[in-house]
Each structure stands twice: as C-alpha cells, then as structure tokens.
Amino acid sequence: MSLVECIPNFSEGRRQWVVDAIAESIRAYPVHVLDVNLDHDHNRSVITFAGEPAVVADAAVAAVRTAAAHIDLQTHSGVHPRIGAADIVPFVPLRDVTMAECVALAHAVGRRVGALGIPVYLYEAAAQRPERRDLAYVRRGGYEALAREIDVPEREPDYGPTLIGAAGAVAIGARAPLIAFNAYLETDDVEIAKSIAKAIRASGGGLPYLKAIGVLVNGQAQVSMNATDFRQTSLYTIMTRLHAEAAAHGTRVTHTELIGLTPQAALLDYAVESLGLPLLTRQRTLESRLGEATGDYRPLTFE
C-alpha cells in the first residue's frame, strides 16, 4: 500500500475550535491523522496526516476549504511568514510512492483548490517556475505584499484566480521530509537571533539545506529553522554550528523544540554523531535487528 504524508500549515494557533474543525474535515476521509500541533506564539498550526495518495488529496482539499472559511488573513497576526489561511500544503513520499507521484498529487490538489477561488503557488519539487522551488520566495512579504502584488506577472498563481481574498493564497508542494526545529537563546535580543540565523542558513553562505530566521517568542530570542535534507546537513552539524555562533554572540542555547513529527532517523543520526559512534550503529539497534529477523518492528518499551 503506498503511503503519502501531508503536513498542511494553517494561520491559526490560538482558536482551538478552528483547528479542530479543520482536523475534523480531514478525518472525514479514511486517512490517519498523526499529529495536530497548535503554536500559540506563532499563531500557527500544523496537522500531519498520511494515507493513500488519492484519499490524502481529497482530505487536503477539504482542509483548505475549512481553513478558508474560518481564518481571515486581514486580521491575522503572527511573526511567521504566511500568505494564506491554509498557508502551505506539502506532500511527502513515505512508502512505495515516488516524488514524481507526489508532484502529480500537488498539481491535482492545486487545480482543485484553484477552482475554489484561492490562488495556488506550486513549490519545491512541484514548482513550475525554477524560482518557486524556494518557499521563502513564494511567501516573500507575506499576505500583505502578495495582496498588493498579485497582478505583477512574477506573482501570477499556478492555479486559481489572480485575485486575493481574506483566505489569502496557498503554497502547495512536494518535498522530502523536513525537520522544523526551533532553538531558544538565553537573550531577549532578537537581533542576535537574526544575526545567527543569517550566518548559519544556506542563503547566507552557511549550512546547505538549512533555512533559518530569527524571531522573538515570549520575550526570548529564537532561531527558527527548517532542515530540508537531514541526510546532507544533519541535526548534529546544525547544533554544533548553532552552539558556536551563540557563544560568539555571548549567549547560549537554553532548549530546543521540534514542530510537527520528526523522522526517527534524524534523532538516531544525531545520537550516533554526537556520541562519536561508528555510523553503522544506526543499523545496530536491538529493535531494528529484531524487526529484520521477525518482521515485528514494534518498539520495545523496557518501562
């Protein structure tokens, strides 16, 4: 059975009932809702679900429709870049499905969302224009800038009207799994977070496959990151660089958080690298060997 993951982000992290309504519209389809995460500070939420491609497409369209009905970008506030009520809708191949199939899925969903009257931008592997592979480019200036500039040829949607309403627009894409990862600094100076973000991110000549911005959350400076290919730029590489930059700025990382669901492989890779273990230790866990031998991969709890 082929399995696709969809991780839509919505511009609502405070009104629980709105996020519940969106989740319910997804659960109306035979998909598996794996996680619902409300981020009050960023006023943003992430729902993670998975299932067979055609059903995931139906559920994604329903989620976009519900979000558009309840979220008004003209009154929304939050520090995270966003262009729409349903802000991004990425599809990730999990099992027995190719990236090309996820690209086709993004196009099919984009066509249906466009028909609802919402402008659609295709991004990453689904992009039709090379510059739109970059989500930051698609969302530049946020909802406010897009509302002003949607008539400009460079901002013409891939699907839907060249006209933006209260629900904004949506970026629909296909991509590899990403790790959404925030590190809090022991300072209230957001400029330090911005300076560190600029130094470590790929676009500033820092680490490849890393996006980063500096924001202020509850009075604490935060480096908010997306690691877009953890096999190329690992969590350990990112943390090592982050600790060094923080020290150079006279501060330190107090704690971190992961948004949404992280591939276990990324955490295991981190442990192996940080402990200085041989790389093949990844395949040397009791659970993985037991799974290979018996076909039963259930975790062992040892509680």
Add this chain to the structure above:
Amino acid sequence: MSLVECIPNFSEGRRQWVVDAIAESIRAYPVHVLDVNLDHDHNRSVITFAGEPAVVADAAVAAVRTAAAHIDLQTHSGVHPRIGAADIVPFVPLRDVTMAECVALAHAVGRRVGALGIPVYLYEAAAQRPERRDLAYVRRGGYEALAREIDVPEREPDYGPTLIGAAGAVAIGARAPLIAFNAYLETDDVEIAKSIAKAIRASGGGLPYLKAIGVLVNGQAQVSMNATDFRQTSLYTIMTRLHAEAAAHGTRVTHTELIGLTPQAALLDYAVESLGLPLLTRQRTLESRLGEATGDYRPLTFE
C-alpha cells in the same frame, strides 16, 4: 508470542571459526540470531539471539557446550574480566514475558549446564545469594582466582561441580537490558582511564547504575562501561560526566563504541536530552505515530 533475549559472552574474539561454531549451535534451534560481535582487542565475543523462552534455553545450553569444547581458559589472554569459555549468559525479557520468568529460565539453564560438569553462578535478578547479584563480585580475580578459590565456601557454585576445568565457570543471570559502551580517550595512559572509571562508576560513589573500568586497547586508553539501567542513568548523563572527567584529566573522548545491540530507546533518549528537547519528543516521531495509527512500525528510510 513471548520473546526473551539471550546475550551470551564468550572468551574468544580472535578465532572466527570458534565463534562461527558457537553461532551454528545456536542456529540449530528456531531462534533469531540478531548479532554476532567479535572483539579482537578484548579477545571476547557477544552473540545476541531471541526467541520463545523454552527454545532460547535449549540454544543457550548448546552454545555453552560448544564454547567449552573449543576455548581453553588456561591459555586465554585478554584484559576483560572473565571466568569461563562461555563467560556470562544473561536472559532479558523483551515482550510478553516477566523478569520472574527469566529468573526461572536462568535456573533451568543453570541446572543443565551444571550437569555438563561446568560450575554455574547465578547473578543479578537470578542470584540466590545477595552478593552474587553483582557480576563483578562473581567474577572477582577472573578465572585464575576462581581456579584457586573454588573450594572456599563463598565461591561454591549454585549448580555443577565444585571443580574447575579448562572451560572455567559460567555466570548465568536475568536482567534488564544493558548498554555496553566504550569511550576512547586521547591518551595512551591507562591510569587516566582507570581514574576516570573509578570516579564515574556507582561503586566509587559516581553515577548510579554505571559500571566502568579503565583498560588499554591498541595503545589507546579506554573507559569500558556497562549502563545497567538507561532510564535511571541515561547515556547523556554518562557522556556529560565523562567529558567533564576527561577534561579534568587533561584529555578528551575521541570516539565511542557500543558492543552488541543497543535499545533504540536509549539512543532516542540521548538525542532528546542532548538537544534540550521536551521529553515527550520521544513519542513524537513520525515512525511512532505512524505505527500507532497503522500498526506498521517499519522504519522509514528516506534514502
């Protein structure tokens, strides 16, 4: 189906054919051999297998018999403490089996190994004398001391003859999963490794649930450790202490290694602690949520 793990350690890490012969005698039974690890430096090997309790018992007795036939403790050399050809035979409950059942298994196997003419000492949860819960106590002085002292009342075996031959004796036990973990120091001074081991281990007033010795391996000082309860004293706690002690001794940890198979949970716990993530991140991996939702816990590879 109940599942028990058995991780016998043998005093042979150089003659591949001997270890192969032992593994073959295990594979003659319907168990799953998960790992075969030869440690040339310690001249020691570890075979990890799992299966239903009664079959695991049969395979364990066969392995002890094969090891006794091919390994002569009178000519064996190696820095690791050992008392026998098959040196230790621990049983660990994995699924749908209690520690009490593993204790019963250790007794049953002990009785059968004793009948082969090999002295048996029951240790950890299977111990019949409180002091024998401690494997280090059981193995004190190694084969050489035991050969001299076996007539002393304190060293009377739990099963088998009060008489030691070339195959030595065997410690048979039941225990929770342990992590056998070595850290290499950037020094050839084994006294530093011994001093660090003494400072960090439970018996020296260091970290609870940690055993440690200092040894010299290929000209590099090594702290060789057993973490006997990784939920109580985590890999991260051990590493933090180890780094601090190494620094205090003017050296550092160059790399580490895990012997045998490590529970994945211990590595995930390490990542979560080291990254400063909320503890519940452990349950927030994509694989664990997908497993709970679909019943399919196979790892995702994203290669």
